Amino acid sequence: MSAGPLTTPERATAGAAAGRMNLLGLPPERLVQFLEGIGEKPYRARQIMRWLYQRRVIDFADMTDLSLKLRERLVDVAELRTPPVLSEERSADGTRKWLLDVGAGQAVESVFIPEPNRGTLCISSQAGCALDCAFCATGRQGFNRNLSSAEILGQVVHASRELAPAEITNIVFMGMGEPLANYRNVVPVVKLLLDDHAYGLSRRRVTISTAGLVPQILKLADECNVALAVSLHAPNDPLRDELVPINRIHPIDELLEACWRYAECLASRQITFEYVMLDGVNDGVREARQLVSLLKNRPAKVNLIPFNAFPESHFRCSTPEAVDRFWQTLRAAGIVATIRRPRGDDIAAACGQLAGRVHDRRRVKMGDKLIGANRL
Numbered sequence: 605m606s607a608g609p610l611t612t613p614e615r616a617t618a619g620a621a622a623g624r625m626n627l628l629g630l631p632p633e634r635l636v637q638f639l640e641g642i643g644e645k646p647y648r649a650r651q652i653m654r655w656l657y658q659r660r661v662i663d664f665a666d667m668t669d670l671s672l673k674l675r676e677r678l679v680d681v682a683e684l685r686t687p688p689v690l691s692e693e694r695s696a697d698g699t700r701k702w703l704l705d706v707g708a709g710q711a712v713e714s715v716f717i718p719e720p721n722r723g724t725l726c727i728s729s730q731a732g733c734a735l736d737c738a739f740c741a742t743g744r745q746g747f748n749r750n751l752s753s754a755e756i757l758g759q760v761v762h763a764s765r766e767l768a769p770a771e772i773t774n775i776v777f778m779g780m781g782e783p784l785a786n787y788r789n790v791v792p793v794v795k796l797l798l799d800d801h802a803y804g805l806s807r808r809r810v811t812i813s814t815a816g817l818v819p820q821i822l823k824l825a826d827e828c829n830v831a832l833a834v835s836l837h838a839p840n841d842p843l844r845d846e847l848v849p850i851n852r853i854h855p856i857d858e859l860l861e862a863c864w865r866y867a868e869c870l871a872s873r874q875i876t877f878e879y880v881m882l883d884g885v886n887d888g889v890r891e892a893r894q895l896v897s898l899l900k901n902r903p904a905k906v907n908l909i910p911f912n913a914f915p916e917s918h919f920r921c922s923t924p925e926a927v928d929r930f931w932q933t934l935r936a937a938g939i940v941a942t943i944r945r946p947r948g949d950d951i952a953a954a955c956g957q958l959a960g961r962v963h964d965r966r967r968v969k970m971g972d973k974l975i976g977a978n979r980l
Contacts, residue, residue, distance in 0.1 A: 629753035657802040686758035714759040730781025741914040750786040784820035833876040839894035881922035892933035905940035
């Protein structure tokens with residue numbers, strides 16, 4: 605480890621003001637271009653990626669297989685900056701939640717869920733969400749902007765450093781925001797999660813959750829075919845129109861057709877359909893049978909999610925008896941179905957509870973013409 609200017613705290617914290625390039629989240633080809641621009645060989649990109657993503661090192665001074673000259677040069681022109689942590693909470697069940705500052709009064713949340721044989725990190729892709737699903741705390745916060753690739757991947761970098769030596773085995777884009785509404789910043793992150801020089805996760809260990817943005821689902825199938833989870837929550841269009849407003853633009857038949865096309869590229873894997881259980885709303889045997897008619901003999905599995913309450917919500921969680929009847933109806937018809945066990949609900953870290961902090965909310969159109977601030 606080198607001494608001197610490489611470890612000066614003032615230099616380490618002045619990156620943005622000094623106009624340094626944040627290398628965090630850069631696609632490999634862009635990192636190569638950056639290094640070539642300062643007179644370095646392309647292989648240096650692989651070295652930096654391994655230090656950052658595999659060895660959890662965010663100080664250039666500690667990247668000891670780089671020359672001292674290059675390390676000093678990188679301190680002058682680049683940085684590895686993750687979003688600052690505003691707070692951390694720990695649940696009685698071991699779940700951990702971080703509130704991360706993404707600037708201008710905006711904050712997002714990410715959650716780590718430990719289990720005996722896996723560790724799942726749930727990350728956010730937007731400050732708020734424009735899709736306004738009726739049962740989701742994030743939608744109530746409104747929408748401000750898309751997160752950059754550095755802000756998205758920064759959640760993974762921070763968590764991996766905090767959790768070491770424990771490993772993150774699975775990444776799910778199920779935090780704040782609609783990932784496919786921030787397609788151009790999410791996909792580069794996904795590719796780094798899969799890259800052998802970065803995190804090297806298998807495609808089945810990275811999951812993107814969507815409320816049903818059909819054009820982006822089809823694009824994702826061709827470009828970056830990871831596990832897909834679809835927030836269905838209703839088995840018919842009138843009810844889903846109320847619960848998941850994007851359904852008014854991409855109704856169930858159109859959404860499912862995109863899902864089956866996506867599944868053709870999944871090498872015998874299934875599409876997961878998430879279904880939040882709302883008392884007296886979507887949890888009857890009638891709705892269960894309608895869901896069977898949609899998914900029977902298809903590459904589908906259903907994840908039943910007990911509703912997690914949040915302030916100002918008028919919904920209630922289905923009773924255990926109703927959840928069990930719904931599950932039994934699906935199982936009897938041959939549908940693979942599980943019931944999600946709530947985790948982190950005592951710190952508002954469970955599914956649907958993430959709210960973060962969103963100011964200066966913006967009104968945006970839903971659908972395939974304009975999503976958030978991003979055009980495809």
